[in-house]
Amino acid sequence: MINVGVLGATGAVGQRFVQLLADHPWFHLQTLTASERSAGKPYGNVVNWRLDAPYPDNVSDIVVTPTTVESLKDCDLVFSALPADVATSLEKEIAGAGIAVCSNARSHRMDPDVPLVIPEVNPDHLGLIDVQRDRGSEGFIVTNPNCSTIVLVLALAPLRSFEFHDVRAATMQAISGGGFAGVPAMDIYDNVVPYIGGEEEKMESETLKIMGEFNGSEVIPAPFKVSTSCHRVPVIDGHTIAVWVDVKEPVAEVKKAYANFKSPLSNLPLQPEKAVELFDQSDRPQPRLDRNRGRGMTVSVGRIREGLRFVALGHNTIRGAAGASVLNAELIYSRKYL
Ligand SMILES: NC(=O)C1=CN([C@@H]2O[C@H](COP(=O)(O)OP(=O)(O)OC[C@H]3O[C@@H](n4cnc5c(N)ncnc54)[C@H](OP(=O)(O)O)[C@@H]3O)[C@@H](O)[C@H]2O)C=CC1
Numbered sequence: 387m388i389n390v391g392v393l394g395a396t397g398a399v400g401q402r403f404v405q406l407l408a409d410h411p412w413f414h415l416q417t418l419t420a421s422e423r424s425a426g427k428p429y430g431n432v433v434n435w436r437l438d439a440p441y442p443d444n445v446s447d448i449v450v451t452p453t454t455v456e457s458l459k460d461c462d463l464v465f466s467a468l469p470a471d472v473a474t475s476l477e478k479e480i481a482g483a484g485i486a487v488c489s490n491a492r493s494h495r496m497d498p499d500v501p502l503v504i505p506e507v508n509p510d511h512l513g514l515i516d517v518q519r520d521r522g523s524e525g526f527i528v529t530n531p532n533c534s535t536i537v538l539v540l541a542l543a544p545l546r547s548f549e550f551h552d553v554r555a556a557t558m559q560a561i562s563g564g565g566f567a568g569v570p571a572m573d574i575y576d577n578v579v580p581y582i583g584g585e586e587e588k589m590e591s592e593t594l595k596i597m598g599e600f601n602g603s604e605v606i607p608a609p610f611k612v613s614t615s616c617h618r619v620p621v622i623d624g625h626t627i628a629v630w631v632d633v634k635e636p637v638a639e640v641k642k643a644y645a646n647f648k649s650p651l652s653n654l655p656l657q658p659e660k661a662v663e664l665f666d667q668s669d670r671p672q673p674r675l676d677r678n679r680g681r682g683m684t685v686s687v688g689r690i691r692e693g694l695r696f697v698a699l700g701h702n703t704i705r706g707a708a709g710a711s712v713l714n715a716e717l718i719y720s721r722k723y724l
């Protein structure tokens with residue numbers, strides 16, 4: 387078993403990590419960290435469990451530690467669900483101390499030597515771990531993309547064999563994306579907020595890095611354009627995205643590409659049976675009905691129409707956050723980087 391810790395274990399994403407790791411076949415969850423506010427107390431006493439999944443009792447007695455390198459000395463690998471301003475220097479320090487970091491925070495996603503990985507799309511980008519290790523420390527940082535980016539890229543992955551140059555996307559993002567304290571009820575109830583700070587820029591740049599080519603030392607960004615508009619809607623979990631792509635092939639060919647899309651992964655505990663599931667019903671996918679497919683790891687695609695136009699949906703705190711990081715760690719372990 388690999389000894390693991392969760393940084394920011396009491397937050398919206400941190401709780402998802404705890405849910406996914408409490409009973410993991412490869413990873414032993416032994417350290418939970420949070421802010422000084424929570425440190426020193428048993429997790430069961432400080433966590434306000436707010437997930438639609440049962441609370442895992444076996445973690446209650448773990449005493450929450452402050453988020454310092456010293457408190458992680460028994461971990462081989464940590465999952466970071468820290469606020470980005472805290473993650474920026476701390477994740478580097480932790481990797482420098484020889485510990486593997488799978489981060490969900492945005493801080494290092496676009497660093498040239500940090501892999502930004504979706505296991506079904508660009509597993510080869512993990513080669514950047516060797517580039518980081520060439521600097522001397524066994525530790526490294528691997529990141530997963532922004533939650534909306536993950537849904538968009540998985541929905542584009544089956545189209546890779548077609549030519550396209552122009553991707554446009556409009557998101558309808560769940561309020562859990564803003565964290566537990568993130569979006570006031572007065573802002574979101576009976577409302578749509580047509581702005582999520584930094585989200586459009588992240589979707590537009592991260593997509594090109596993930597779908598870019600790794601040449602052994604760096605990633606050359608993909609040669610198409612992405613233009614997005616991001617909106618917060620009154621949904622608890624699940625980001626929905628309307629997508630337009632200038633694919634010229636007929637709809638029937640495109641549907642075939644979705645139906646035949648195969649994940650390159652095998653035997654990873656969290657990998658879903660289908661990374662991308664295609665719907666034929668005219669009113670799907672929908673967040674309440676479809677976000678938990680594949681234990682929250684499947685991206686659903688439907689309403690494929692000429693143009694090419696379609697709708698994609700994924701669970702933002704599972705496939706878009708904690709689940710993405712855990713799947714990355716499973717891939718890292720299976721490829722013997724740990
Ligand atoms: N929610 C989502 O869908 C997604 C979130 N992310 C990213 O994941 C990260 C976490 O987001 P989220 O879970 O929503 O945030 P929350 O605000 O819900 O949780 C933040 C966590 O970090 C801890 N924390 C806060 N300040 C400090 C500090 N100074 N030192 C150490 N720990 C601290 C908190 O502990 P305490 O309880 O003690 O305050 C809590 O455990 C962010 O970087 C976010 O951008 C990424 C993709 C999707």
Ligand SMILES: N[C@@H](CC(=O)OP(=O)(O)O)C(=O)O
Nearest residue numbers: 490491492532533559563564
């Ligand atoms: N911005 C996302 C969540 C998030 O924190 O994204 P990032 O990890 O890219 O900062 C949302 O609001 O739904």
